[in-house]
Amino acid sequence: MTELANSPRPPRRQFRNINAFTDLTTYRLPPAGIVSILHRVSGALMFLLLPFIIWMFDTSVSSEISFARFKAVFNVGVGFAPGWFFKLVALALIWAYLHHFIAGLRHLWMDVSHAAVTKEFGKSSAIGTLVISIALTLVLGAKLFGLY
């Protein structure tokens, strides 16, 4: 014991406070990792925009007059903010909801099925999640901006 206590150890290198710009960008994530971090990002985004979501619920459902105001905000805009800006925010919410929804179903499926807990399924289902959520976002986004 005394030997151990007396012999000085070389100081260990400490890795603290990773830099978001120089370190995070060098991380190479597999598809499942991308889905995982986007699950967090989309969840946090919806959390922050919760008042906007409830404002949409409030104005769209409360009365005919508020419903007209709801539509006007997206078509005309309000104050200095143009309508397309609100549509863009809504589109971000659409993506966040779709991604969170599908990634959540993937989680539930992996909890229920033991066969789904493999490296291969983790990768294929992650790619499927990204493809479906982005494709649906594009389809709904085109509708939102009146492309069809």
Added chain:
Amino acid sequence: MSVNYGSKRIVVGAHYGLRDWLSQRVTGGLMALFTIILLAQVLFSRGPIGYDTWAGIFSAQWMKVLTFVVIASILYHVWVGMRDIWMDYVQPVAIRLALQIFTIVWLVGCAGWAIQVLWRL
């Protein structure tokens, strides 16, 4: 008193992890179910969706009850999720506590607003 230290220590005695994991699954499942029910009502409505159709969906009593349950689900689901994020990325205790308090205030405030909108319909 039973031994609860050393190799006999019960590490997961609070069942914290299981409770959070399970509650996020249950609340998430409820929200998914709500999404599908709401979507079905919108898609199977006739004609263009105006105010009457949209407000009509939420004016049914069973839909109000379901929406209320979903609001409560969101409250707990988001609390667990945001707390996970703060615990992972924010180490200073003071800042983390402040953010957790902000999360609770934000969520309870939003839930109150949503319930008010729902029940005056």
